[in-house]
Amino acid sequence: MKKKLSIVIPAFNEERNICQIVLEISKALNETGYLFEFIFINDGSFDNTLNEIKLQSKKYDNIFYIDLSRNFGKDYALKAGINLAKGDAIITIDADLQHPASLLPKMLQYWETGYEIVYTYRDKPNPYTNILSRISSALFYKIISIVSDNTLENGLSDFRLVDKKVADELVKINEYEFFFRGMIKWIGYSQIGIPYTPSARLTGTPAYSSFKLIKLAIGSIMAFSVKPLYLATGIGLVFSLLALFYIPYILISYFCGYDALSGWASLIATVAFFGGLQLLVLGIIGSYLGSIFLQTKNRPNYIIRSTNLIQIENDPVEF
Template sequence: MKKTLSIVIPTFNEEKNIAHLVNELDRIMSLTEYDYEYLFVNDGSKDDTMAALKTVAWSNPKVYYIELSRNFGKDYALKAGMDMAKGDAVITMDADLQHPPQLLPLMLKYWEDGYDVVYTYREESNPHAGSFQKMASKMFYKFINRLSDLTLENGISDFRLMDRKVVNEIQKITEYEIFFRGMTKWVGFLQMGIPYTPAARHTGEASYSFSKLLKLAVGSIMAFSVKPLYIATGLGLFFSVASLLYVPYILISYFCGFDAISGWASIIATVAFFGGLQLLVLGIIGSYLGKIFIQTKNRPNYIVRSTNMVQKHDIVKL
């Protein structure tokens, strides 16, 4: 009996990439010995992505779509696709063709060799990334590796293959602000990393801005580590001890009759510095409390507006 593969593809404003991606995947997958399906998750696109998906799904029985009620974010779109995937293995990839479909046979080979997770990471010599993008990427992964309990390769991507037993464990996770690149590492199992050179985007532009990347970095660290709280505690302890060093100066000045020279500038600077430090520490603590507050609401990670999965499976049964 053939093994089955579910290829999960989150989409956001990718109307011009859908048909081309399906053609490329069909060309590669037709050379393999697997049954397969494509699960496109439309994450609140503002263009005609949904219309493009319906058109392709009408002509290709292997194409399924899941339309979310709004834009929940890429990781939640991935979660939606993985929750509905039925394959013996699940492959996740982007819709812009920067993740080369030509790499799928190698990923499948490692899976057949016994690896439970086969993930990819970008090579340093990425010809399609600018200097700022490369620097920001290095800073992101260095930052998260230092402050979290995970070790992620620079440029690790959402192009990966996961065995069914890994997917079953991830399906149980319902936490707030999922970070799949870290979550896949966290679950463990036998993993293999493959370097790759991203292709140029077929059409469109990257949707991640600097502010989104910064938010992603902070959220990812807090999702896997409490080290920022330890750092805040250490800062408070350090400055508390440092302030005690001022006591001998006060005593000596008092008993020896030295006149202390008052300076408004130094006083204001000191007050502003420690005030800012306190706000920073409170902000870190507040962020963790905020995550706990949102998590206790137990809201769903995503809401599905429409899908053709039920209809197509019903047709197959008939």
């Protein structure tokens, strides 16, 4: 019996890329002997993406779609696809064609040899992004590798293959801050990474703004580490000790006739510095408390408005 692959593709305003990615992936997999299906997740697109996916689903009986009620973000869109995928292996890939579909046969070879997760990472900085994006990307992966217990390669991508048993475990995870790249590293199993060179984006522009990237970075760190809290505690302890050491200096200066308390400029600078430091520490603590608050609400990660993948009795469907 032939094994089946589920190709999960999140799409946000990718109407001009849908047809081409179907052709590219089909070309890469047609000679492998596997059965395969496409699962497109329309993540709140406001262009013609959904209609284009529906058009392709009418042409090919192995193309399915999940239409989310709004834009929930790429990681939740991926989770929506994985939650409903039924293949023996699930492959996630971006719709912008920067992930080379030609790498799929090699990923399948590693899977057949026993690897349960085959992930990819860029072998060099993305030449199709500006220098600021490259620096911020490298800095992000460096920081998250330091503050968390997982090492993330620079340029780690959402182009990966996971075995069905891995996907079954991912389905059970229902966290508010869901960072797939970190979760894949955390979950364990037998993994191997493959370097790749990104292709030029066929059409459109990247969906992530600078604000979204910063939000993603902060949320990812909060989701996988409490080290920032330890850092805040350490900063507080260090400056408390420095303050204690400063008291003897004040007393000695006072009794020796020196005015140790003069200097308004230095006083204001010190107050401003410690005020900013306190706000930083409170911000770190507040971010964790905010995540806990949102998690306790137990809201669904996403809401499905419509799909042709399964028969939905009650619309919308919450997960």
